[in-house]
Amino acid sequence: MSTVLPTGESGVRVLHGFVSRDGGLNLWAEDSVAAPVPIGARGVPWHPFAVPAAELPAGERREPALLTLPSTGAGPLPSPQVGLPLRRGVRRARVWRVPSVGVPFLDADLAAEFDGRVSPAVRWLIELCGFAASLVRRGRVLPGVRLDGPRPAAWWRPVLIGADAARHATLLDRMPPACRAETAAGAETRPARQGDTAPDVASAAELLTVALERLVDGLVRTRLAETGVTLADDGWLAALTGEPGFDAPHDELDELIRTLDAWFAQAARGSEVRVCFRLSDPREHEPVMPGDVPLPNDAWRLEFLLQAADEPSVLVPAAEIWRDEFAPLRRWTSHPQERLLAGLARAARLWPALGDALRGARPAEMILDTEGAHGFLSHAAVLEEAGCGVLLPAWWRRSSGLGLSLRVRTPAAIANVLKDRTTGLRDLVDYEWGLALGGRTLTEDDLADLAKAKVPLVKLRGRWVFLDADRLAAGLAFLSRGGGTMTAGEALRVTRLLPPEELPLPVTDARGEGWLADLLSGELDERLELLGPPAGLTGVLKPYQIRGLSWLAFMDSLGLGACLADDMGLGKTVQLLTLLLHRRDGPALLICPLSVLGNWQREAARFAPSLRVKVLHGADRTVDAGDADLVLTTYATAVLDADLLASIAWDRVVLDEAQHIKNSAGAASRAVRRFPARNRIALTGTPVENRLAELWSILDFVNPGLLASAHTFRARFAVPIERYQDEEAAARLRQATRPFLLRRTKADPGIAGDLPAKRHVRHLCGMTTEQVSLYQAVLDDLEERLSDWNQERHKGVVLAAMTKLKQVCVHPALLLKDASPLPGRSGKVDRLEEIVDRALGMGESVLVFTQFAKFGGMLAPHLTARFGVKAPFLHGGTPRGARDAMVAAFQEAEQPGVFVLSLKAGGTGLNLTAANHVVHVDRWWNPAAETQASDRAFRLGQRRDVHVHTLVCLGTLEERIDQLLVDKGVLAERVVGSGEGWLTALSTSELRDLFALAPEAIVD
CATH class of the missing domain: 3.40.50.10810 (Tandem AAA-ATPase domain)
Incomplete structure (x- = not known):
């Protein structure tokens, strides 16, 4: 047995990743094209879009993984990166089997081996591996002993203090759910049809801990092996560089564990406080006190502080720490001055310019020029990675927004264009390129300041900005081309979309003069x-x-x-x-x-x-x-x-x-x-x-x-x-x-005043005993058919049942196809007669829409006989001449009347303003299509308020879907799509809930 789910754009592949319960990193992939995949009589089904393991990046082959993934009754939801349309239906977690490979370490190069797109889960795993590599590179690891196997094992554990602890917390918050999608063992014994129940998955914190520990241990061992380091011939030390397992007497093992745990705890306590740097850009300085040396207007102040690791908002300036009576940090450390000096000394190894400050007896700050400030900013990331606190001006974290500006000049204005038919997109227009910052074109004085700047840290128009040297150089080199001419069509294309590939920077400020300026304006x-x-x-x-x-x-x-x-x-x-x-x-x-x-x-x-x-x-x-x-x-x-x-x-x-x-x-x-x-x-x-x-x-x-x-x-x-x-x-x-x-x-x-109001009325109609019995019979037949599960037949069975249920809600004769009389057998027909009777009594005409052409053919003669007025029926098979005659007769009639139309044939293009009542007997469940039909009456030429009546059977699938459309509001058409095909994606239990007949449905 096999299954093939609907596919979209061919050949789009996405690489995914997850963390197994033992901390291993694993990769799998999906394709936009579903291939037949064997499914056993029992067991978890194969993911129909999964890529074979042989086509994954190089890694260790492992048993197929069981993943809990977002799904509907029709199958797993495609990931957004595939680019397929959203599948309709109620979502729930289901278990799927996928081919996968295990990798010891993941970086961008390994991910690039896969010919396709990369999911957020893979990007997160790459970031996790980079974090682990950073910890190892900076020596933020300590040895330890594990007791979770048959023998004690030596391992290297990460030490998370200061900024590393914060980065660990950030990784935990940002872990994509897909990273922990692997299900608990034993799920493979469940039948495929019962895959709707989501097994337990590991917690994010648990998986992050084991994954980071496994990565750190593996990286340390790899580095030691590459340098040829061995720590001892046997025992625990040898296990730190060789095979992890070792043997030791119980008393020695207990003492070793206590010693290592104390070492690790002491290292963690070292994070009580850390040295912190705060950089302030030049601004108007406060008036100096007597004896103070005034600072120059272009001076940058770099303050030294101590920061509480567990309360980052607690910042104590070094100037306060050197005061004899200072004591606010005593609950963190008893030697704040020593901690400050030690932290500055470690930072000086990373940024040697700090050495000048350490020559003083009580270092508290540094006064820098612009070049010095740029030097500190260039080392800020290194200092932060080393565990120091770094507080920078807010603008440093923001992109400078450097881009190109384009000025296009056209000689003619709109008035002349309308008179001169020779103007067009092939006309040559003058243009001039410039540089723009934050959407504003830089002046010649601004560019002169940039040219004189020794470092890409400059003050423009009263604010400091950092300009990437390569982007700035590329932009300035591009400006050397000067101006010239291009066609108006080329100018329009450049200014409307992202720029052509040959432009070094995006166009962030595009303006014109003449008719092109008017065209580019939004008004x-x-x-x-x-x-x-x-x-x-x-x-x-x-x-x-x-x-x-x-x-x-x-x-x-x-x-x-x-x-x-x-x-x-x-x-x-x-x-x-x-x-x-x-x-x-x-x-x-x-x-x-x-x-x-x-x-x-x-x-x-x-x-x-x-x-x-x-x-x-x-x-x-x-x-x-x-x-x-x-x-x-x-x-x-x-x-x-x-x-x-x-x-x-x-x-x-x-x-x-x-x-x-x-x-x-x-x-x-x-x-x-x-x-x-x-x-x-x-x-x-x-x-x-x-x-x-x-x-x-x-x-x-x-x-x-x-x-x-x-x-x-x-x-x-x-x-x-x-x-x-x-x-x-x-x-x-x-x-x-x-x-x-x-x-x-x-x-x-300016338009609303020309139109009357449009009022919507929803009529909840009951059903007769005959309708209820037929509705239940259709449900029973559907239940029996769905019990014989077949993915390929599921869609057809659901659509057929849904059509029958809608027919029952309209009238039994529509389902039975027996040409039996209409009166007294349908709650909807009774309500329709009331609406038509009231409208005709007020001298107003009615449009009646139905999606069932057969019912329109039955309804038109019934309304003619019931009210003694002509009730023509327009449908897809009506010849063009007859259509035109029907519309003209209805629009020109002196007496009120009724016009029956099929939704598809009469829902667009017609002008039927003679009517101001629109009745939707049944629902197409596409709000856009129903609005189009209603607007046959609600259009220019209509002088009366338009009343739109929708008939909905109480306690049936019609009421439930109608409520869904009401809840979704303006997004309804995107939620349900066009027509009713989205319902076929629902699972059996979801369909049962949607189609079920409520007790309040019957009224007679």
């Missing part, structure tokens, strides 16, 4: 020179629509593609038609869903009757683009006729509902990218439905290559934002996309 639509309405427009544009038109025209004049991402219902159609009237240099191709093809024809005839519009659709389709201003077609036709459309030189290619190309590898996306055009435009109310990759796909269509490759975009933006909520990456993404994307929402000032 372009507000600062635009507004256009007047073009000739041929038969309508009045709202102020924000005029700004949208002007922005589209500005981008068009530059040859830049644009994404108009206004909320649904804010008039993207009329803004695009007005743009076509403003400038017509050839035929434009507009691609849209079939459901809105007729709407584009009607809107073009209404607002731009002078446009020559042709439709490419149907069985006998031909097109002569030469005598057309606008050619309309659908995404399906664009795929079928891709060769024909690619052979025409289009002035513009426009995508309506551009989320249809959110999958850059899809057929529609590949087809539309082939169509040549002077300019490309995307219209969408939802540029991001679930993943940021969708935004890249749309923006890469409008401006190919300007946002780099999909891989680069994912690494720089998608992964940091989606997985780690990186606010800096989100800010960079807004900066990168701002010039090409105009987004206005219905809540924006």
Whole structure:
């Protein structure tokens, strides 16, 4: 038997590490591609993404490890470094078997042998090994005796005092959970199906202790062996350099252990206090007292102190220690002056400049110039590693933020660009490079100060900064190129994304003059020179629509593609038609869903009757683009006729509902990218439905290559934002996309006043006895099917059961498929009738959405007979002509009515403002899709408040999932994804809890 879990990007490998219970370091790896892995009838299952041991870095082969890892019912969760989408479902710990190797020591070179990425656990293990090596190098070890084996064993133990103790605590706090994922022995006897229960794992403190002790002991023995040191011929001393085990009489062994423990305890007590250095940068000095020598304005003060190791906030200046009556440190040490001198003497061996201070009788401080201060700062890490306290100015710990600045000058302003069609991205613009610090360009005087500085420690604009010498030299050398010209497109690319590889530093300050400055600003639509309405427009544009038109025209004049991402219902159609009237240099191709093809024809005839519009659709389709201003077609036709459309030189290619190309590898996306055009435009109310990759796909269509490759975009933006909520990456993404994307929402000032309110009402409906019995029957069948575990069939079984349960919640006739009558058998239908009756009584129309086309076909005639009004049904199979007639009749009807629509076919593009009630009979469980459907009524032209009714069956899976969406709020669509496939990842017990029928469900 084998299992293959869903995979994503092929060939992405990640190296992982963990600490075994005996302190050994171990490596394993996962791959984004799952291969069939044998699973025994009983026992822990193999991790389906684990890399074979033969492909791991060189190490000691060991038995497969048992690891407790985050999982769902569908399998182990991929680590974030793999880059796969998050798996949906309830998470819990499960045990998995992985091939692994043991390594005695881990450093970056060993990790680099693995062709793939490195996990945080491996980076932590490398840091742990570096800490152990530092302890050994500085002699922070003492010999000891272990009694945990058949014979006493000699070993080297770390001595953790001062800064080392603090570093040990930091390592403990930062230990990734994956480092202690190895399970307790015996887990392999459990059946694979029972792997949901997480066995005990060792504590972080326990594993860190044994791992550090094992590393230190091994490193000392290795160093001694490399130098040929042997301590004795036999006994305990010989065991410190050779085989650890030794023999000794009990009385001698006890005495040896007592002596060594006392030695170790004394060494630990040596950490009561330590010498500490505090460096203060030059500032305005306090008025000097009579007899004091005033300090120069550029003097740095290095104070000597004693610091309590167990209370680092206790700091006593050396000047106080030398006072005869001083006694505040007596509870730590009885000889503070001796401790101070001894600490300074040890520090002087690491930083010889301290020798000048030790020549005085009572050393308390040093006064340094800038060069001396830099010398101390250069040795600060060495002193800290040796156990000294080091207190430095706050700015030293911060990055200087050194980068490049770019000034780009374009001669024309926005107003001239809109009039002059010769301006574009190929135009040459003047540019000048500079150096920037903290996002501010350095002046010539600043650069002169840098050139005169003897050390990279300089004071600029009133604050001290440390500039890395290599980065500074690279930046200054780059400036020697001077200025010049580049194309506007190159300037835009450099300023929007991370700089090209040939730049030595990132661009941290980019500004422009002229139209490029306006484009780079974040308020372009507000600062635009507004256009007047073009000739041929038969309508009045709202102020924000005029700004949208002007922005589209500005981008068009530059040859830049644009994404108009206004909320649904804010008039993207009329803004695009007005743009076509403003400038017509050839035929434009507009691609849209079939459901809105007729709407584009009607809107073009209404607002731009002078446009020559042709439709490419149907069985006998031909097109002569030469005598057309606008050619309309659908995404399906664009795929079928891709060769024909690619052979025409289009002035513009426009995508309506551009989320249809959110999958850059899809057929529609590949087809539309082939169509040549002077300019490309995307219209969408939802540029991001679930993943940021969708935004890249749309923006890469409008401006190919300007946002780099999909891989680069994912690494720089998608992964940091989606997985780690990186606010800096989100800010960079807004900066990168701002010039090409105009987004206005219905809540924006100046727009909200044009729209009525949208009110959401959730109706909890009970179920009839018939519904309850059918619901329970589906549950019983699901339980039986899931008892026969098969990973490959699990997804299909869950989806089928979920669909049946939703059908039962809607109406028994939908599940039974027996064309039986509707009245009196469904709590939802009863509530729907109440809503429709109340709306019609107030003279208001209703849209009714369902995802089940069969139920729509039953519901429409039922509502017609029940209320005596026409209730047309629009679904995916409705011919285009009939669609258009239905919409027109509903919009123009003088009497209130009911319109039944399938969610997929009627959820986008349609203008149905004649209705102000929207009812979702069943749930698609994708908030973005449901909002799109509701906004068929909530859009410009709607003058009444819109009421959105969602019907939810009480005590069923519908209520539980609805509550999940409510809890997640605006993040719901990212949590549950698109549709219902995420539910298949749940385990059997999780599905049982989700689908269970509560007692309150029945109402009759």
